[in-house]
Amino acid sequence: MRNVVILTGRLTVDPELRQTPAGKFVCSFNIAVQRDKSPEETDFIKVEAWNNTAQFCSKYIHKGQLVDILGTLRSSKWEDANKSVHNERTVLIKEISFAPTNNRKPQKSEQKSDFNNPFASHEMEDFTEVDTDDLPY
Numbered sequence: 001m002r003n004v005v006i007l008t009g010r011l012t013v014d015p016e017l018r019q020t021p022a023g024k025f026v027c028s029f030n031i032a033v034q035r036d037k038s039p040e041e042t043d044f045i046k047v048e049a050w051n052n053t054a055q056f057c058s059k060y061i062h063k064g065q066l067v068d069i070l071g072t073l074r075s076s077k078w079e080d081a082n083k084s085v086h087n088e089r090t091v092l093i094k095e096i097s098f099a100p101t102n103n104r105k106p107q108k109s110e111q112k113s114d115f116n117n118p119f120a121s122h123e124m125e126d127f128t129e130v131d132t133d134d135l136p137y
Helices: 051-060
Strands: 005-011 016-019 025-034 042-050 066-079 085-098
Touching: 005 042, 016 051, 025 051, 042 051, 042 066, 051 085
Parallel strands: 042 085
Antiparallel strands: 005 025, 005 066, 016 025, 025 042, 066 085
């Protein structure tokens, strides 16, 4: 049996980094994932990262960003002070990456006028044409 979850969604909040009493880092946040069959419907999924992945998330990702997540589904159950039982499902992140977006505006790059690009010339005067029949492979 396998427990594999693959999600692409946008963060609904900035990641929250905490440290356990044992010194381990944990980072929690929610992502909004559109449903395949009904794009106007969205699922909000709690995700959690630990240790180095947690530190990466808190440093490099932010609310509104589109991310790809590979993880596993975890269930937890607890009872509060009023004796109400709570069930929660969380995706434990194994890998996270920035998802490509189609609506990104291209960034303008400014080049200095004194920039000397050795590959800017289209002339190929230093090259000689080789007959591919003469190659040993």
